[in-house]
Amino acid sequence: MTDDNLLPISETLGLAWDKVKGSKGPMWGLYAIFLVLVIVLGFVGGVIGNNAVSMVIQLIIMVINLFATLGLAYMGLQRAQGLPIQIGMVKKVFTFSVFFRFIGLCILQVILFACFFAVIGALIWLLDGIVGHIISLPFLIAGGLIFLAFMLRICLALGFLLINEMGPWDSLVASYHATEGNVFRLFGLYILGFLIMFVSMIPLGIGLIWSVPLLLICYGEVFKKLVTTRQALTVQSK
Secondary structure (H helix, E strand, O other), rough: OOHHHHOOOHHHHHHHHHOOOOHHHHHHHHHHHHHHHHHHHHHHHHHHHHHHHHHHHHHHHHHHHHHHHHHHHHHHHHHOOOOOOOOOHHOOOOOOOOOHHHHHHHHHHHHHHHHHHHHHHHHHHHHOOOOHHHHHHHHHHHHHHHHHHHHOOOHHHHHHHHOOOOOOOHHHHHHHHHHHOOHHHHHHHHHHHHHHHHHHHHHOOOOOOHHHHHHHHHHHHHHHHHHHHHHHHHHHHH
16 A cells, blocks of 8 residues: 555645635535425425325435435535536436436445344344353454444445446445555544534534535545546556
8 A cells, every 4th residue: 555545634624625615605505406395395295284195205305315415425526626516517417327326325335234233233142141241342342343444445435426437336346445545544534524514513503604515525535536546546557
């Protein structure tokens, strides 16, 4: 693992911050559109008061929220590349092809997480009792750390799905390889991101105007560094 393949935490945040200017309007504008749609649908569902209609409306709202996630993530990825962003650009990812691949990615992640917790649960059951709990504690701690590391290793899957147009499984595999050697740095960056969000919510949430675009672009910066740079280095080494 060379220094070129390592994620610089402070530099990544700095690059993302420099690109927040010009990003707040489109990102929050897109969010506002989806928010209005959700409010209107919720109002309609409340007025009609039919259980079947309410279920359909809730399903539509869920789909809207998923598309909002895709759109905002795509904006962050594109802005990290130094490209100007606007609301209209997200129509590229507002397709059923991207949507179903995203659903597939979510299902795969749930299956992988369920398998992990099933193994941990089986371990606790097998090592039941006072002695068993004492013995199983190191395994539980190790299992939790492995689970956290795995989540960090697959965090770029959405970027591969949106930018490289990969399928769900290929996106997970590509993310796992791209994040090699950067688990601790990714963990540090996520902790900083959490702290930034927490602090930005203190003054009546006003800071979210800047922190949300910052973290969306930061995700794009991580993707650019660990994927685009690594691919360039691979080409140069051939």
